Amino acid sequence: MGRTPRNTLSSELIVRTAFELMESKGTDAFSLRGVAAELGVGPMALYTYFRNKDDLYDAVRDHLMGLLPAVPQDVSWPDQVRAVCRGLRLLMLQHPCLAQLLASRPLAGHETARVAEGLLGVLRAAGFDPETAARTHTTLFTYVLGATSWEIQMAAERRDPEAWRRLRTTMESLSARDFPTVVELAPELSRTTGGDEQFDYGLDLLLEGLRVRTPS
Amino acid sequence: MGRTPRNTLSSELIVRTAFELMESKGTDAFSLRGVAAELGVGPMALYTYFRNKDDLYDAVRDHLMGLLPAVPQDVSWPDQVRAVCRGLRLLMLQHPCLAQLLASRPLAGHETARVAEGLLGVLRAAGFDPETAARTHTTLFTYVLGATSWEIQMAAERRDPEAWRRLRTTMESLSARDFPTVVELAPELSRTTGGDEQFDYGLDLLLEGLRVRTPS
DNA sequence: ACGCCGTACTATACACTGTACGTTAACTGC
DNA sequence: GCAGTTAACGTACAGTGTATAGTACGGCGT
Numbered sequence: 001m002g003r004t005p006r007n008t009l010s011s012e013l014i015v016r017t018a019f020e021l022m023e024s025k026g027t028d029a030f031s032l033r034g035v036a037a038e039l040g041v042g043p044m045a046l047y048t049y050f051r052n053k054d055d056l057y058d059a060v061r062d063h064l065m066g067l068l069p070a071v072p073q074d075v076s077w078p079d080q081v082r083a084v085c086r087g088l089r090l091l092m093l094q095h096p097c098l099a100q101l102l103a104s105r106p107l108a109g110h111e112t113a114r115v116a117e118g119l120l121g122v123l124r125a126a127g128f129d130p131e132t133a134a135r136t137h138t139t140l141f142t143y144v145l146g147a148t149s150w151e152i153q154m155a156a157e158r159r160d161p162e163a164w165r166r167l168r169t170t171m172e173s174l175s176a177r178d179f180p181t182v183v184e185l186a187p188e189l190s191r192t193t194g195g196d197e198q199f200d201y202g203l204d205l206l207l208e209g210l211r212v213r214t215p216s
Numbered sequence: 217m218g219r220t221p222r223n224t225l226s227s228e229l230i231v232r233t234a235f236e237l238m239e240s241k242g243t244d245a246f247s248l249r250g251v252a253a254e255l256g257v258g259p260m261a262l263y264t265y266f267r268n269k270d271d272l273y274d275a276v277r278d279h280l281m282g283l284l285p286a287v288p289q290d291v292s293w294p295d296q297v298r299a300v301c302r303g304l305r306l307l308m309l310q311h312p313c314l315a316q317l318l319a320s321r322p323l324a325g326h327e328t329a330r331v332a333e334g335l336l337g338v339l340r341a342a343g344f345d346p347e348t349a350a351r352t353h354t355t356l357f358t359y360v361l362g363a364t365s366w367e368i369q370m371a372a373e374r375r376d377p378e379a380w381r382r383l384r385t386t387m388e389s390l391s392a393r394d395f396p397t398v399v400e401l402a403p404e405l406s407r408t409t410g411g412d413e414q415f416d417y418g419l420d421l422l423l424e425g426l427r428v429r430t431p432s
Numbered sequence: 433a434c435g436c437c438g439t440a441c442t443a444t445a446c447a448c449t450g451t452a453c454g455t456t457a458a459c460t461g462c
Numbered sequence: 463g464c465a466g467t468t469a470a471c472g473t474a475c476a477g478t479g480t481a482t483a484g485t486a487c488g489g490c491g492t
Contacts, residue, residue, distance in 0.1 A: 007459090007469080031449065044451075045470050053450065103319050103365060106373050108386050113395050116405075120397040134404035139363070139418035146362020147355070149319060157322050170324050179329050181336040188350035189332075202355035205425030212424050223440075223488090247478065258442050260480080269479065 011049045015059045022097040061101040062109030071118040077126040084119050085144050092148045099149045127215035151194035227265045231275045238313040277317040278325030287334040293342040294423050300335050301360050308364045315365045343431035367410035
């Protein structure tokens with residue numbers, strides 16, 4: 001009897017299902033049991049393919065990094081850098097779970113290496129020495145990570161009416177005597193939280209600083 | 217009989233205990249039941265002071281932000297910015313739980329506002345218009361957040377021998393044909409992951425870009 | 433001085449979680 | 463046809479956050 005059919009699972013299938021569940025239910029609601037149920041399988045079946053939950057997280061993260069487009073080759077190197085950083089941000093915005101996956105685990109996996117290869121190649125081709133290229137790569141990557149994670153958090157907060165109301169009231173409870181600048185700039189602060197312009201502003205600051213260091 | 221003594225608890229006591237537990241046991245092992253046990257109290261007792269776990273997280277985060285030193289007043293504004301950013305990074309390194317607390321929740325609370333007030337005041341005093349000041353504040357904050365979170369993650373990975381070994385082997389499994397630059401720059405990449413110089417490099421890039429935009 | 437009431441805490445319970453352990457059924461090679 | 467490997471199973475455990483209901487104490491108005 002076909003009670004326990006074999007080879008109904010595979011790493012790819014599990015990763016795809018896990019990814020879809022993260023997207024639909026949210027990263028917090030994600031669970032191994034949820035994935036197993038979706039696949040019509042016991043929770044322990046997943047442990048044939050992944051050693052634990054973090055292992056599955058790593059696989060999903062690498063799968064997502066594989067969706068990043070290649071570096072455009074027909075533009076200047078600053079525009080190449082811009083393209084890579086904007087691409088990563090866009091991917092994180094489209095798939096908010098990626099932010100959490102990147103924040104809690106280090107880089108590992110072939111697709112992640114492919115992304116690093118692209119950015120490092122651009123910097124080396126621009127003439128930067130190995131150390132500067134590596135430093136710049138880390139800086140750009142962590143900036144994109146921090147800025148976009150923040151953007152996603154704030155957007156989520158804005159969608160939750162209860163949390164948003166509480167944030168506003170705490171803001172308004174600040175006395176203008178103790179926090180003159182925060183109170184004065186409140187509209188600007190809430191306007192500059194996220195958005196393309198905010199992201200590009202920080203990115204341009206970094207590129208400006210990089211331009212000064214450009215080798216001849 | 218003094219079976220159920222009153223007023224043994226307080227928000228401050230709970231926050232302090234929660235903070236200590238996060239520091240000693242690690243943020244992941246932190247739990248409401250752990251805090252309650254440490255206080256010799258039932259788990260539900262905490263709900264008199266906090267509406268849920270996230271509420272307690274917020275309070276601990278704000279408590280930690282209160283440990284940030286004030287902005288030095290006797291130096292140039294770029295050095296003031298540097299001091300604030302380095303101070304935040306240092307606090308995150310000393311208390312790794314702060315990284316997780318900042319990553320998963322937005323800014324709220326008086327101590328957090330105090331920090332924002334300091335940085336925004338510096339930027340306004342330097343002559344930046346409201347919008348640029350707000351944008352710069354967000355950029356600097358998210359950079360520090362991203363860079364330092366990353367640094368902490370990598371340091372943790374390095375301490376776990378099993379995870380570190382796996383990371384090395386995946387690195388070494390990359391063919392030099394497909395990933396020439398990554399393989400070539402492997403030593404630089406592992407050397408430039410974290411550390412004061414790496415952090416200051418990115419910070420200097422941002423300040424350089426800011427210098428160009430300095431109002432007269 | 434007395435009774436009331438809100439508040440601070442307890443007890444119980446539920447619906448989950450990740451995963452360790454032992455078992456069973458299906459496929460593979462001899 | 464039989465042995466061995468492997469994929470999936472079921473059970474169980476030690477946790478989690480928190481909803482709900484109950485209980486005893488402290489301070490209040492009279």
